[in-house]
Amino acid sequence: xxxxxxxxxxxxxxxxxxxxxxxxxxxxxxxxxxxxxxxxxxxxxxxxxxxxxxxxxxxxxxxxxxxxxxxxxxxxxxxxxxxxxxxxxxxxxxxxxxxxxxxxxxxxxxxxxxxxxxxxxxxxxxxxxxxxxxxxxxxxxxxxxxxxxxxxxxxxxxxxxxxxxxxxxxxxxxxxxxxxxxxxxxxxxxxxxxxxxxxxxxxxxxxxxxxxxxxxxxxxxxxxxxxxxxxxxxxxxxxxxxxxxxxxxxxxxxxxxxxxxxxxxxxxxxxx
Amino acid sequence: xxxxxxxxxxxxxxxxxxxxxxxxxxxxxxxxxxxxxxxxxxxxxxxxxxxxxxxxxxxxxxxxxxxxxxxxxxxxxxxxxxxxxxxxxxxxxxxxxxxxxxxxxxxxxxxxxxxxxxxxxxxxxxxxxxxxxxxxxxxxxxxxxxxxxxxxxxxxxxxxxxxxxxxxxxxxxxxxxxxxxxxxxxxxxxxxxxxxxxxxxxxxxxxxxxxxxxxxxxxxxxxxxxxxxxxxxxxxxxxxxxxxxxxxxxxxxxxxxxxxxxxxxxxxxxxxxxxx
Numbered sequence: 222x223x224x225x226x227x228x229x230x231x232x233x234x235x236x237x238x239x240x241x242x243x244x245x246x247x248x249x250x251x252x253x254x255x256x257x258x259x260x261x262x263x264x265x266x267x268x269x270x271x272x273x274x275x276x277x278x279x280x281x282x283x284x285x286x287x288x289x290x291x292x293x294x295x296x297x298x299x300x301x302x303x304x305x306x307x308x309x310x311x312x313x314x315x316x317x318x319x320x321x322x323x324x325x326x327x328x329x330x331x332x333x334x335x336x337x338x339x340x341x342x343x344x345x346x347x348x349x350x351x352x353x354x355x356x357x358x359x360x361x362x363x364x365x366x367x368x369x370x371x372x373x374x375x376x377x378x379x380x381x382x383x384x385x386x387x388x389x390x391x392x393x394x395x396x397x398x399x400x401x402x403x404x405x406x407x408x409x410x411x412x413x414x415x416x417x418x419x420x421x422x423x424x425x426x427x428x429x430x431x432x433x434x435x436x437x438x439x440x441x442x443x444x445x446x447x448x449x450x451x452x453x454x455x456x457x458x459x460x461x462x463x464x465x466x467x468x469x470x471x472x473x474x475x476x477x478x479x480x481x482x483x484x485x486x487x488x489x490x491x492x493x
Numbered sequence: 494x495x496x497x498x499x500x501x502x503x504x505x506x507x508x509x510x511x512x513x514x515x516x517x518x519x520x521x522x523x524x525x526x527x528x529x530x531x532x533x534x535x536x537x538x539x540x541x542x543x544x545x546x547x548x549x550x551x552x553x554x555x556x557x558x559x560x561x562x563x564x565x566x567x568x569x570x571x572x573x574x575x576x577x578x579x580x581x582x583x584x585x586x587x588x589x590x591x592x593x594x595x596x597x598x599x600x601x602x603x604x605x606x607x608x609x610x611x612x613x614x615x616x617x618x619x620x621x622x623x624x625x626x627x628x629x630x631x632x633x634x635x636x637x638x639x640x641x642x643x644x645x646x647x648x649x650x651x652x653x654x655x656x657x658x659x660x661x662x663x664x665x666x667x668x669x670x671x672x673x674x675x676x677x678x679x680x681x682x683x684x685x686x687x688x689x690x691x692x693x694x695x696x697x698x699x700x701x702x703x704x705x706x707x708x709x710x711x712x713x714x715x716x717x718x719x720x721x722x723x724x725x726x727x728x729x730x731x732x733x734x735x736x737x738x739x740x741x742x743x744x745x746x747x748x749x750x751x752x753x754x755x756x757x758x759x760x761x762x763x764x765x766x767x768x769x
């Protein structure tokens with residue numbers, strides 16, 4: 222303890238006598254000692270880090286934030302345009318409602334087409350009429366029997382000339398085929414009406430993006446319906462062609478018969 | 494480790510400062526000591542500062558380079574898409590123009606065509622045909638009995654059993670039945686046509702206010718209307734087929750009867766000539 226006191230006293234006296242050296246040592250110690258990183262703000266490393274982070278923040282704000290804001294602006298404009306102009310929900314709902322209203326119209330048409338129109342009063346004609354208006358393809362097989370019962374069979378070979386028999390047979394065939402086609406077309410039309418109603422219900426439940434798919438299917442059905450209409454029109458034309466051919470055959474046979482009759486009369490006159 | 498080195502060097506420096514004899518030497522020792530001790534005591538991670546700078550610069554380069562370029566590219570593409578949609582695909586002006594055209598065509602054609610379509614065609618001057626004509630053109634399906642009675646008033650009833658042979662009666666009944674069937678079908682068809690026209694008007698009205706996104710519903714339902722119209726046309730064609738078929742079947746039956754009658758007559762004439 223005494224030694225320590227003595228040493229301190231010696232140091233003190235040395236410091237008083239060597240003030241300059243003491244100051245130098247103190248300054249060197251203060252400025253060069255590797256102090257622990259107490260004050261970060263004063264550290265050149267931290268200042269550099271702060272400056273760097275500020276630059277990054279500035280760059281992120283200007284470059285990334287600015288760029289993203291521009292994109293957001295464009296996207297918002299696009300979204301607003303699409304919602305207001307291209308896909309407005311109110312108009313989409315309005316269109317869906319219209320589809321529902323039209324479904325009511327279609328149901329009315331379907332009901333109108335199913336109103337019974339049978340009018341025959343006699344059993345034999347009632348039977349044929351029932352088959353013809355049945356809209357049931359399974360009844361096509363009964364058409365020939367009901368037809369023959371009403372319009373009679375083709376005469377036997379001894380009852381008419383082959384020409385007449387051919388004409389009669391062909392006419393019956395054309396009439397029967399047309400009647401069968403009428404049953405077919407009625408049945409097909411019923412199925413088309415059913416399908417159209419189903420498609421319309423699908424449209425009501427569709428989204429704007431899926432409605433064109435239903436539309437494409439409806440287009441296919443329309444083409445099919447057109448084909449059936451053309452087929453029915455073709456049968457009608459066939460029927461009228463046969464009718465025209467019959468009229469022509471009547472004239473031809475009339476001419477032949479007249480010539481034969483004239484010849485027979487001339488022979489008769491010669492014999493008298 | 495750095496602190497130990499610093500303590501060693503600082504001790505040596507202190508020793509020199511304490512023991513140096515004159516001020517010149519003290520200055521030299523001070524300067525040398527300051528330099529050495531500074532080097533020893535100076536913060537070692539000077540290299541790390543350079544690394545940090547490089548890292549910050551690298552991040553800034555990425556932000557200003559790749560990210561900036563990418564964002565600019567995205568912005569350019571999205572702006573172009575926006576412009577494309579607004580000016581080429583769905584230009585508001587052309588959408589409004591199309592709507593206006595629909596409205597204009599409604600004004601131009603709808604009433605004109607409706608008026609033409611609803612011109613009264615009734616032409617019969619006598620009471621019975623007039624009544625029949627009124628019924629067959631009234632687009633109603635709830636007065637079929639009136640149709641049957643006015644038809645009978647105009648065209649007469651089926652002959653009674655004693656007035657005609659069964660074949661002729663049946664054929665006449667069938668002809669009348671098919672004519673009546675078709676007239677009834679046509680009345681239903683007329684009403685269905687009215688409904689179709691209402692549907693067409695409703696679709697056209699909606700088209701005048703539609704947006705591109707709501708139009709697919711209208712086009713799809715218009716096509717289903719087309720299918721209904723085709724089905725209706727087919728029903729009418731089927732009725733026409735039945736009627737035409739019955740007409741030529743009737744004439745064919747007359748031909749069959751003629752053939753039979755001719756054969757019978759020929760037989761009678763042959764018998765007659767043989768008896769002479």
